[in-house]
Amino acid sequence: xxxTSVRRNKATGLVVLIxxxxxxxxxxxxxxxxxxxxxxxxxxxxxxxxxxxxxxGCATCHGLAAQGSSEGxxxxxxxxxAVNFQVATGRMPMAQPANQxxxxxxxxxxxxxxxxxxxxxxxxxxxxxxxxxxxxxxxxNLAEGGVLFRTNCAQCHNFAGRxxxxxxxxxxxxxxxxxPRQMYEAxxxxxxxxxxxxxxxxxxxxxxxxxxxxxxxxxAPSPGGLALGSLGPxxxxxxxxxxxxxxxxxxxxxxxxxxx
Amino acid sequence: xxNDHKTDVATTGIVExxxxxxxxxxxxxxxxxxxxxxxRRAERQVSTMFVLSGVCIIAFVAAYVAIPETSxxxxxxxxxxxTSNLVLGLTFGLGTLLIGIAAIHWAKKLMSDEExxxxxxxxxxxxxxxxxxxxxxxxxVAESGFVERKMVRRTLxxxxxxxxxxxxxxxxDMGPLPGDSxxxxxxxxxxxxxxxxxxxxxxxEDMQVGSLVSASPEDLNEIQxxxxxxxxxxxxxxxxxxxxxxxxxxxxxxxxxWNGILAFSKICTHVGCPIALYQQRTHHLLCPCHQSTFxxxxxxxxxxxxxARAMPQLPITVDSEGYLVAQSDFQQxxxxxxxxxx
Numbered sequence: 001x002x003x004t005s006v007r008r009n010k011a012t013g014l015v016v017l018i019x020x021x022x023x024x025x026x027x028x029x030x031x032x033x034x035x036x037x038x039x040x041x042x043x044x045x046x047x048x049x050x051x052x053x054x055x056x057g058c059a060t061c062h063g064l065a066a067q068g069s070s071e072g073x074x075x076x077x078x079x080x081x082a083v084n085f086q087v088a089t090g091r092m093p094m095a096q097p098a099n100q101x102x103x104x105x106x107x108x109x110x111x112x113x114x115x116x117x118x119x120x121x122x123x124x125x126x127x128x129x130x131x132x133x134x135x136x137x138x139x140x141n142l143a144e145g146g147v148l149f150r151t152n153c154a155q156c157h158n159f160a161g162r163x164x165x166x167x168x169x170x171x172x173x174x175x176x177x178x179x180p181r182q183m184y185e186a187x188x189x190x191x192x193x194x195x196x197x198x199x200x201x202x203x204x205x206x207x208x209x210x211x212x213x214x215x216x217x218x219x220a221p222s223p224g225g226l227a228l229g230s231l232g233p234x235x236x237x238x239x240x241x242x243x244x245x246x247x248x249x250x251x252x253x254x255x256x257x258x259x260x
Numbered sequence: 261x262x263n264d265h266k267t268d269v270a271t272t273g274i275v276e277x278x279x280x281x282x283x284x285x286x287x288x289x290x291x292x293x294x295x296x297x298x299x300r301r302a303e304r305q306v307s308t309m310f311v312l313s314g315v316c317i318i319a320f321v322a323a324y325v326a327i328p329e330t331s332x333x334x335x336x337x338x339x340x341x342x343t344s345n346l347v348l349g350l351t352f353g354l355g356t357l358l359i360g361i362a363a364i365h366w367a368k369k370l371m372s373d374e375e376x377x378x379x380x381x382x383x384x385x386x387x388x389x390x391x392x393x394x395x396x397x398x399x400x401v402a403e404s405g406f407v408e409r410k411m412v413r414r415t416l417x418x419x420x421x422x423x424x425x426x427x428x429x430x431x432x433d434m435g436p437l438p439g440d441s442x443x444x445x446x447x448x449x450x451x452x453x454x455x456x457x458x459x460x461x462x463x464x465e466d467m468q469v470g471s472l473v474s475a476s477p478e479d480l481n482e483i484q485x486x487x488x489x490x491x492x493x494x495x496x497x498x499x500x501x502x503x504x505x506x507x508x509x510x511x512x513x514x515x516x517x518w519n520g521i522l523a524f525s526k527i528c529t530h531v532g533c534p535i536a537l538y539q540q541r542t543h544h545l546l547c548p549c550h551q552s553t554f555x556x557x558x559x560x561x562x563x564x565x566x567x568a569r570a571m572p573q574l575p576i577t578v579d580s581e582g583y584l585v586a587q588s589d590f591q592q593x594x595x596x597x598x599x600x601x602x
Contacts, residue, residue, distance in 0.1 A: 167564065223341060
């Protein structure tokens with residue numbers, strides 16, 4: 001009984017807060033010109049919606065004001081790009097505590113993700129979600145992208161972008177299903193244990209070259225087929241030691257068998 | 261086998277020099293030996309395989325001519341692969357395999373099926389041959405005077421002892437001795453730090469907390485062109501990471517970092533793999549070769565794996581123009597341990 005009433009009280013507070021914010025937004029809109037008002041209205045509404053979603057789905061770990069807790073980091077200043085990456089790839093909200101949040105089907109719709117991103121972006125300056133222009137690789141240099149990928153990315157994500165193991169159950173995920181926007185956001189924000197490749201150390205043109213190279217890795221056909229995960233000698237060795245030697249042994253047994 | 265060859269035969273009960281016939285299992289004739297129809301069937305099978313092999317080889321030639329390189333085929337779980345690769349491999353492989361299978365099938369079913377006994381003989385030579393060899397050797401020693409003529413014998417032994425010396429001396433051509441080059445890199449006081457590949461010089465404000473940069477000294481390319489020394493490039497590779505200054509537990513030297521920016525060698529101290537698997541939350545640097553893990557927030561010390569030494573830290577500072585530079589060369593040799601290293 002007590003807990004229910006407490007929850008009810010919290011919910012009431014939330015509603016009052018949202019109502020207040022909405023009224024503030026409406027009031028602000030009322031005193032500005034109509035053209036600006038519609039923009040401010042939609043974004044303020046979006047921020048309010050995002051805040052509501054945040055407090056329902058994220059605040060348990062990240063704190064009611066996104067200040068962070070023992071369970072999750074502060075989100076002040078991580079920017080919309082980080083939110084879009086984490087939520088659109090389904091990594092957040094996490095299903096259970098783990099060393100690393102796995103990629104899964106996203107929980108929120110695109111509108112809800114945009115609202116969450118708008119709310120977190122309103123808390124402090126951070127990288128914005130990259131625009132279509134940021135992701136336009138038509139002028140990017142594929143060969144340069146390959147060199148940059150091998151220098152900056154391949155150590156963890158594998159030479160073919162198939163991902164690889166890190167320590168204590170952490171891993172660098174495969175890039176085969178990642179979209180250019182998600183990868184751009186990952187470079188900008190350094191999700192989980194990935195280091196940040198900010199625009200000063202890896203300028204946008206170089207990021208686009210890397211995206212073009214990864215797109216090549218994702219789409220280029222494999223003339224030989226049966227890439228065995230492109231993991232190198234481990235899977236190839238297992239394959240040849242089991243299937244290859246197994247076939248040779250079977251032939252040897254057949255050659256030596258007595259004829260009836 | 262000689263008759264005076266002594267063998268301990270007490271345990272076997274076999275009389276010296278006697279050839280023993282062990283009972284052989286009864287010989288079963290093959291179906292193809294007894295049934296002419298089965299033989300004809302086997303013959304047809306062998307011939308069919310030879311014909312199929314020929315068909316495969318002709319198909320190979322046809323496919324080589326007919327299938328364009330740009331054609332791809334989707335085989336579900338195997339993936340999408342080049343059609344000509346697949347067809348050429350299958351036809352040539354089958355053509356070869358069928359010749360082999362047909363030959364073995366032929367040998368097993370149709371070639372003669374006689375069982376023969378292959379006797380085992382002693383491995384050593386007969387005693388008289390050994391005695392003759394010994395006598396010939398002794399006669400040679402006596403005739404050469406190798407024992408009596410001490411001066412000849414000793415000078416011969418001396419000459420033979422010196423003979424391999426040129427081979428040992430020529431080992432020097434394997435390269436100059438390393439000298440102190442293993443202890444130094446091309447980093448020196450004031451070497452500007454530039455981003456690997458692009459060569460862009462770095463300012464501290466370029467790096468966010470949590471970022472990682474693979475870097476090298478600015479003059480790397482000149483030195484490489486002048487000396488053609490790939491080792492210089494390899495040994496000078498560094499990574500820069502930036503963390504919150506409050507996260508740094510300890511460093512290898514006072515004032516070696518700049519506002520949370522730390523520079524470390526990129527070469528693992530175990531067997532020298534280049535490593536940049538930096539986990540920005542734990543500040544751990546993992547080597548993919550043998551899982552050595554270094555804590556960059558704590559002097560680069562080894563926290564896991566076979567590496568015996570901390571990752572060498574490069575002392576850095578900022579020059580008058582605001583760019584990151586090295587304070588000096590590494591204070592520890594970079595890369596794996598070596599013999600003379602204390």
